[in-house]
Amino acid sequence: MNARVRRHARPLDLRRGLIDMNHGSGGRATTQLVEELFLKAFDNEWLRAMDDQARCELPPGRLVVATDAHVVSPLFFPGGDIGSLSVHGTINDVAMSGARPLYLTAGFIIEEGFALADLKRIVDSMGRAAREAQVAVVAGDTKVVERNKGDGVFITTTGVGVVDPALAIHAHKAQVGDRIVVSGSIGDHGVAIMSEREHLSFDTRILSDTAALHGLVAHMVRAVPDIHCLRDPTRGGLATALNEIADRSGVGMRIEESAIPVRPGVRAACEFLGLDPLYIANEGKLLAICPADKAAALLAAMRMHSLGAEAAIIGEVVSDPFHFVEMETAFGGTRMIDWLSGDPLPRIC
Amino acid sequence: MKFIDEFRDGRVAERVARAIQAEASSGRSYHIMEFCGGHTHAIARYGLPDLLPDAIRLVHGPGCPVCVLPVGRIDTAIALARDFGVILCTYADLMRVPGSNRQSLLAAKAQGADVVMVYSARDALAVAKAHPHREVVFFAIGFETTTPPTAAAILEAQREGLTNFSVACNHVLTPSAIQSLLDSPEVRAVGSVRIDGFIGPSHVSTIIGSRPYEFFAEEYEKPVVIAGFEPLDVLQAIWMLVRQINEGRCTVENQFARAVTREGNRKAQGLVQEVFELARIFEWRGLGDVPYSALRIQGRYGRFDAERRFGYACKRVPDHKGCECGAILRGVKQPQDCRLFGSACVPDNPMGSCMVSSEGACAAHYTYGRYRRGVAIAQRQAAGAS
Structure with missing residues (x-):
C-alpha cells in the first residue's frame, strides 16, 4: 500500500482537478486515476487484483451477455446521471432474457478538461447503483480524447448474467391472443432529460425512472415461467418496442390508450411540446407479453414488487399480416402506432 | 389533465357523433376542408373518421407551415447555414424537409453547418446573445400564430442593440391562402375540388380574430366554423358546419369561443404591424405565386432582415417530379x-x-x-x- 502511495507525488485533486491527456496515457497518471477513483468506487476482489482481466465464477445455466453505450446529455438529470444509467441500462438488457445479471465491465471515454469532481460524482453513482443491484464491476478501461472530441464522458458497459435454460423469453415468441403488460408509467425518463436540455429548460417535478429491473423480472418469472417476451422500452419508447416485437413475432398488436399509465406531468410536458408519450424513452420500465390465462397472475406478481406497483394490462396480440400496432384511442377511434421515424420533433403550432 | 381531458371525452364524442349522424342523413354529401395542419393531426391522431358517417368527406388544406415552403426557400436556409457561415436557428420540423439534391438542414448540420433547433424566436435571440461574435439568423416560418413572437424578438434585439441577430422572414397569411384556394381553377371552374365549408384555424384565429373569415362567408358563400385543436372541438365544428349547410346559411361561427374573439389579439396585431409589412408576392408550395400573402420586415427594421443583410435571393426550384405535395396542399389529391x-x-x-x-x-x-x-x-x- 505504502509503495503505491509513493508512486504519486500528490493525490488526485478531486475538487478542482481536470482530466488531462496524461490520464489516458496508460502510465502513472492512469494508474492513479484507477486506484484513487475507480477502485474506491467499485471496490471488489477482481479489481483489487489489478490484472488486465477478471476471472469469475458462474453458477449453472446459460450465459447471457449484453452491451450498451451511454452518451446522454445532460450528464446529470433529475432522478439520475450517466453513471447510474450505464449500470441500469445494461443490467436491464441482460435481465430481459429472464437472467440474473452478475458482472459488469465499464469502458470510459473522457474528454480532456472534464472536471474530476464530476467524474467522481458519476463513478460514485455507478458504484452505488451496482452495489444496490448486487452486480460487481469487475473490469474496465479508460481513454482520454482531446478537447472537443467528446461530449464530457461516454460510458460503455457490458453485462454478464446467467439464465435458467428452461426459460425461453424472446422477441419472436409473441402469439396471437397473448396479453401485453407494462410495469408502470411511461415517458418519465425522456421528459426528465428534455426538461434539462439546452434551449428547452422547463420546470417539472418528473424524475427519470432509471432503475435496475432484474429483481422485478426474477419475481415475474417465478410467478409465470412461460412469459413469452420481455423488453425494456428505452429509446423509441413503448411504440417502438411494440413494433419490434410485432415485427419479429409476425403478429399485430392492439392496445388501449386509456389503459396505458402516463403521469400527468409527462402528459402535460408532451402536450405543450407536441410530443407523444408512446415514443418517449424509459429506463426503468418493462413490457411483458404472456399467455392470456397467465396475465392476471403475472399482473398480481408485478404489483407486489415496488417497481411494478403501477403495472397494467394494456392490450393483446392479434393476427395481422402487416404486423401493425393499433391503438383504440380514449376518444373512441382507432389509430396506428407506427415506428418512430427520426428523433421525436416538436410541432410548430 | 384539467382543460384537456374535457375535450377528449369519448362518451361526449359518441353523443356528438350521433348528432352528426342525424344531421348528415339528408342524402347529400358534405365536403369540409380543415385548413390547419393542427386539425389534420387531431383528426388522424384520434381516429375521427371512424366516428363520422360516409356522407362527410374531410379535405385537407394547406395550413401546415413547413409544407407550404417551396423548395427554393429550404435551399436558402441550407445556403445560409452552409455558405454564409451563420448560426441558423429554426423550428424543429423544418430540419428534415428535403431541399434540392436530397439536402436538408439536418444533413447540412451533419456536414458541419451550425443549425440549432429552437422552440421560440426568443430562444434564437438567446443564441445571438451567447455568441456575440457570430452572425445568428432566425429562419422564421409560420402563419399568424408564430408572427407576433418574431416581431417581439426583433423589437427586443433593437432595444438591446444586438448587431449579430437577423431574421429570414417566411411568415405567411391564412386569409390569403384561403382566398387563393377559393379562386383556384380547381374550385371555381373545373369543380374537381368541392369545398362546402371550412373548419377555420384555431391558434391563428386567437391572433387575427374571426372577422377576416366573414369575407369568405359573404363573398364566396362558404360557411366557416373556427374550431379548437382538441378532437371534441373538431367534431363539434363538423356538426355546426353540417347544420349550416343543411339550413343554407353561410356565416362565420366560433366554436373556439374560449380563446377566439371577433377582433382577435390587438396587442399581437400591433406588434406585427409595427415590424412587418405585406410582401407583394410570395411563392407557396402548391399554391404558386400568391400576391400579398406573406410578410416582410419593414425598412426601419431593415438591419434585422437577413435578406437585406446577406443579399440573397430565393431561387425557384421545382418540386420532385413524382411528388404530389402541391396538389395535396390544394385539396385536389x-x-x-x-x-x-x-x-x-x-x-x-x-x-x-x-x-x-x-x-x-x-x-x-x-x-x-x-x-x-x-x-x-x-x-x-x-x-x-x-
Missing part, C-alpha cells in the same frame, strides 16, 4: 393518390414536405394509419419492405 406515398416517400425518407411535419397530410395519414383504408397502399408498403 389525397395522400394515397400520390404514387410515392408509402413506397419511396415515408417519414424516414421524405420526398416532399407533407411527409415531414406531423401536421402534414401525408405524415398524418401514414403515421396514424388512415391509409389502411386503401389496401393497395398497404400492399405497396409490404412489397417495398420485403
Whole structure:
C-alpha cells in the first residue's frame, strides 16, 4: 500500500482537478486515476487484483451477455446521471432474457478538461447503483480524447448474467391472443432529460425512472415461467418496442390508450411540446407479453414488487399480416402506432 | 389533465357523433376542408373518421407551415447555414424537409453547418446573445400564430442593440391562402375540388380574430366554423358546419369561443404591424405565386432582415417530379393518390414536405394509419419492405 502511495507525488485533486491527456496515457497518471477513483468506487476482489482481466465464477445455466453505450446529455438529470444509467441500462438488457445479471465491465471515454469532481460524482453513482443491484464491476478501461472530441464522458458497459435454460423469453415468441403488460408509467425518463436540455429548460417535478429491473423480472418469472417476451422500452419508447416485437413475432398488436399509465406531468410536458408519450424513452420500465390465462397472475406478481406497483394490462396480440400496432384511442377511434421515424420533433403550432 | 381531458371525452364524442349522424342523413354529401395542419393531426391522431358517417368527406388544406415552403426557400436556409457561415436557428420540423439534391438542414448540420433547433424566436435571440461574435439568423416560418413572437424578438434585439441577430422572414397569411384556394381553377371552374365549408384555424384565429373569415362567408358563400385543436372541438365544428349547410346559411361561427374573439389579439396585431409589412408576392408550395400573402420586415427594421443583410435571393426550384405535395396542399389529391406515398416517400425518407411535419397530410395519414383504408397502399408498403 505504502509503495503505491509513493508512486504519486500528490493525490488526485478531486475538487478542482481536470482530466488531462496524461490520464489516458496508460502510465502513472492512469494508474492513479484507477486506484484513487475507480477502485474506491467499485471496490471488489477482481479489481483489487489489478490484472488486465477478471476471472469469475458462474453458477449453472446459460450465459447471457449484453452491451450498451451511454452518451446522454445532460450528464446529470433529475432522478439520475450517466453513471447510474450505464449500470441500469445494461443490467436491464441482460435481465430481459429472464437472467440474473452478475458482472459488469465499464469502458470510459473522457474528454480532456472534464472536471474530476464530476467524474467522481458519476463513478460514485455507478458504484452505488451496482452495489444496490448486487452486480460487481469487475473490469474496465479508460481513454482520454482531446478537447472537443467528446461530449464530457461516454460510458460503455457490458453485462454478464446467467439464465435458467428452461426459460425461453424472446422477441419472436409473441402469439396471437397473448396479453401485453407494462410495469408502470411511461415517458418519465425522456421528459426528465428534455426538461434539462439546452434551449428547452422547463420546470417539472418528473424524475427519470432509471432503475435496475432484474429483481422485478426474477419475481415475474417465478410467478409465470412461460412469459413469452420481455423488453425494456428505452429509446423509441413503448411504440417502438411494440413494433419490434410485432415485427419479429409476425403478429399485430392492439392496445388501449386509456389503459396505458402516463403521469400527468409527462402528459402535460408532451402536450405543450407536441410530443407523444408512446415514443418517449424509459429506463426503468418493462413490457411483458404472456399467455392470456397467465396475465392476471403475472399482473398480481408485478404489483407486489415496488417497481411494478403501477403495472397494467394494456392490450393483446392479434393476427395481422402487416404486423401493425393499433391503438383504440380514449376518444373512441382507432389509430396506428407506427415506428418512430427520426428523433421525436416538436410541432410548430 | 384539467382543460384537456374535457375535450377528449369519448362518451361526449359518441353523443356528438350521433348528432352528426342525424344531421348528415339528408342524402347529400358534405365536403369540409380543415385548413390547419393542427386539425389534420387531431383528426388522424384520434381516429375521427371512424366516428363520422360516409356522407362527410374531410379535405385537407394547406395550413401546415413547413409544407407550404417551396423548395427554393429550404435551399436558402441550407445556403445560409452552409455558405454564409451563420448560426441558423429554426423550428424543429423544418430540419428534415428535403431541399434540392436530397439536402436538408439536418444533413447540412451533419456536414458541419451550425443549425440549432429552437422552440421560440426568443430562444434564437438567446443564441445571438451567447455568441456575440457570430452572425445568428432566425429562419422564421409560420402563419399568424408564430408572427407576433418574431416581431417581439426583433423589437427586443433593437432595444438591446444586438448587431449579430437577423431574421429570414417566411411568415405567411391564412386569409390569403384561403382566398387563393377559393379562386383556384380547381374550385371555381373545373369543380374537381368541392369545398362546402371550412373548419377555420384555431391558434391563428386567437391572433387575427374571426372577422377576416366573414369575407369568405359573404363573398364566396362558404360557411366557416373556427374550431379548437382538441378532437371534441373538431367534431363539434363538423356538426355546426353540417347544420349550416343543411339550413343554407353561410356565416362565420366560433366554436373556439374560449380563446377566439371577433377582433382577435390587438396587442399581437400591433406588434406585427409595427415590424412587418405585406410582401407583394410570395411563392407557396402548391399554391404558386400568391400576391400579398406573406410578410416582410419593414425598412426601419431593415438591419434585422437577413435578406437585406446577406443579399440573397430565393431561387425557384421545382418540386420532385413524382411528388404530389402541391396538389395535396390544394385539396385536389389525397395522400394515397400520390404514387410515392408509402413506397419511396415515408417519414424516414421524405420526398416532399407533407411527409415531414406531423401536421402534414401525408405524415398524418401514414403515421396514424388512415391509409389502411386503401389496401393497395398497404400492399405497396409490404412489397417495398420485403
